[in-house]
Amino acid sequence: MSTTTTRPSRPATASDFIPDGDANGSSKKPINLLRGWPAPSLLPAAQLRAAANQVLADPVVAVPMLQYAIDPGFQPLRDELARWLGEVYPVYGNSAFTADEIAITGGASQGLACLLQSFTDPVYTRAVWVVAPCYFMACPIFEDAGFRGKLRAVPEDEGGIDLGALERGLKEEGGKEMETPPPPALKHPYPSRKLYRHVIYLVATCANPSGKTLSLPRREALVHLARKYDALIISDDVYDFLQWSVTPVTSSSSSSSTPTPLPLPSGTPLPLLSQIDNLLPPSPHNPPGKNFGHAVSNASFSKLVGPGTRTGWIHATADFAWGFSQTGSNRSGGAASQFAAAVIWRVLRDGALEGWVKGVVRPALRRRHVLMLREVRSVLEPLGVGVWRGREAGGVAEEEVYGGYFVWLTLPEGVDASVAAERARREEALVVAPGKLFEVVGDEDSARFPRNVRLSFSWVDEDEIVEGVRRFGAVIKRMLEEGGGEWRINTGTADEDSVAEFK
Structure with a gap:
């Protein structure tokens, strides 16, 4: 049979x-x-090879590099990231990056999975609000964390995430909770971590796939909205360092020749959502004596060094970063990517990565x-x-x-x-x-x-x-x-204003 x-x-x-x-x-x-x-x-293979030779030749670096990592990740890389991010991102208020706000990850995808392990619960967390169109590989990560059927699409408008649509959805979910309170949470993360009622997921800068970037006012409004509804904003900040000026391109200039690269315009990249959140007073949703905040930057070296290095970082409040490091998979052997983190540290410290x-x-x-x-x-x-x-x-x-x-x-x-x-x-x-x-x-x-x-x-x-x-x-x-006759094809020269609605 x-x-x-x-x-x-x-x-x-x-x-x-x-x-x-x-x-x-x-x-x-x-x-x-x-x-x-x-x-x-x-892919900077030569720079990575030189850096790997240097760190392996120095026992002071090589021994700890080849051992289990500390939970928050390779300390020299955390220190160097704090310095570098402070130089790259504009000063926002009196913000300053510190190493205790940073934890090393195995890249943005592993970082997202670890965040969901530590700070969400498939029963307690009401919904995951995903900006649409979305990075398609994020959805399986959310489903693996127990959120199948709890993903909610939030459309974009011309400026990115539609905050009006998001707040309407948050209010609606709040009304449902008033009618039918959820059962107790399955996880017990306190004191090193907390659970959030909602998750908001987006790519705030150069969104994948739409390319849209949230303005500073919209970033500030989004952070305040998250704090109002006890939501954790997870922003995949993987393209922040890959921005450039573009001048209008006309069809008549179509050729293989290209202009000299222009410098980045002043004011980019914009402040991280985590920068904005860190400057605000502690949220009323925090447990006593803790400041977990409501925004985390989930970043990666994949687009800067190479996806195969499987190394990234998160930036949030110091309490949040420490809580992230206390996820079971981090404590068992320490943070991911210890070897690669040490090699990248050397490339970053010597200025080779920036160059x-x-x-x-x-x-x-x-x-x-x-x-x-x-x-x-x-x-x-x-x-x-x-x-x-x-x-x-x-x-x-x-x-x-x-x-x-x-x-x-x-x-x-x-x-x-x-x-x-x-x-x-x-x-x-x-x-x-x-x-x-x-x-x-x-x-x-x-x-x-x-x-x-x-x-x-x-x-x-x-x-x-x-x-x-x-x-x-x-x-x-x-x-x-x-x-047939339903279509009229314009075979003339493209008009710069003909698709103005897509600006």
């Missing part, structure tokens, strides 16, 4: 959109504009962004495709700030992004990320993205960026033409 096992249905994942062998039926070279990895040329980011990574990403944007505006905008342009810097309309790895497109009315992505895969050997990939699992109806597509400019070679956009344009053009 044979049996057949049926797999349960599941949300779409990135692997669903990657070609299987020759399934695309095309002789064209595959191009992957979905993958959000740094290009091989952006690499300023001299190589940021200019390369800016150049790639310019190439992609030129092709989008030359090839896709005449077809009615909109593109998010970035935020203005200091109110200067002719200068914009952008950063990160991605461009977020809006396809013409009636053109389904998932269909376009599938046709790109099969007809053009091109992989792109359709909007449904970035919907919040379990609450898709609250924020759907049937006409959106994310393109990555971080991974493929520069000529493949140009070719990839052109192939996608060919797909969209065919889809529009197949619509």
Whole structure:
């Protein structure tokens, strides 16, 4: 007697959109504009090799580096991070970074999982509020922490997270709790930690996938809202160091040549949400004698040094950072990434990391962004495709700030992004990320993205960026033409004001 096992249905994942062998039926070279990895040329292998040799040759460093870590992480790296962050981020009030506000992690994903282990409870914590479109790999981490069915989508507006929608949702959940109080929490974290009633998850700077950055007033308002409802803001701050000035790009300038990289405009990166929160008086939701705060910066060296180093850090109040370090998985052997943390410490201390980011990574990403944007505006905008342009810097309309790895497109009315992505895969050997990939699992109806597509400019070679956009344009053009008289295709020069609604 044979049996057949049926797999349960599941949300779409990135692997669903990657070609299987020759399934695309095309002789064209595959191009992957979905993958959000740094290009091989952006990995500082030589600097890491030199740093590793130096720390291994010094017994004073090598012995503790190769032993179990202390719970908060490699102390020299924490000290160096406090110095570096104080130089990179603008002074906010009388804020100053200190090592006791920092704990070392195994990268942003491991840091997120550890935060949920320590500061949330699947019974006591009412909901996880996820800004949508969202980083799609965060949803499984929340579900693994017991929040399946408790993820709530919060839509973005032009400035990022819609605070009005968020507060309405928080009030609604509060009303439900008044009617039906939850059972007792499963966890007992006090005295080193506390449980929060809500979690708010976002990427505050250069959001993945939309590219949007919260303004300072909106950051301040978000922190006050979190403190009002006993919510913990978890911000994945992985693109803060990857921002640049961009000037208006017209379709007539489409070419492989690129301008000299411009310096970062003054005022960026903006203060961290954790900086803003740390300056406020202790919250009434704190246990006696503790100041856990309501915002944590979850950062990583993945985009600066390399994902394989599996090293990052959190920044919050000193009580919060210490509580994070007391998570069971940290206490059993100490903080993650002890060896890599020591190597990165040396690269950071010697100035090699700063020089690499300023001299190589940021200019390369800016150049790639310019190439992609030129092709989008030359090839896709005449077809009615909109593109998010970035935020203005200091109110200067002719200068914009952008950063990160991605461009977020809006396809013409009636053109389904998932269909376009599938046709790109099969007809053009091109992989792109359709909007449904970035919907919040379990609450898709609250924020759907049937006409959106994310393109990555971080991974493929520069000529493949140009070719990839052109192939996608060919797909969209065919889809529009197949619509018959319903579609009108503008084949003229792209007008800078024609997609102003997407600014």
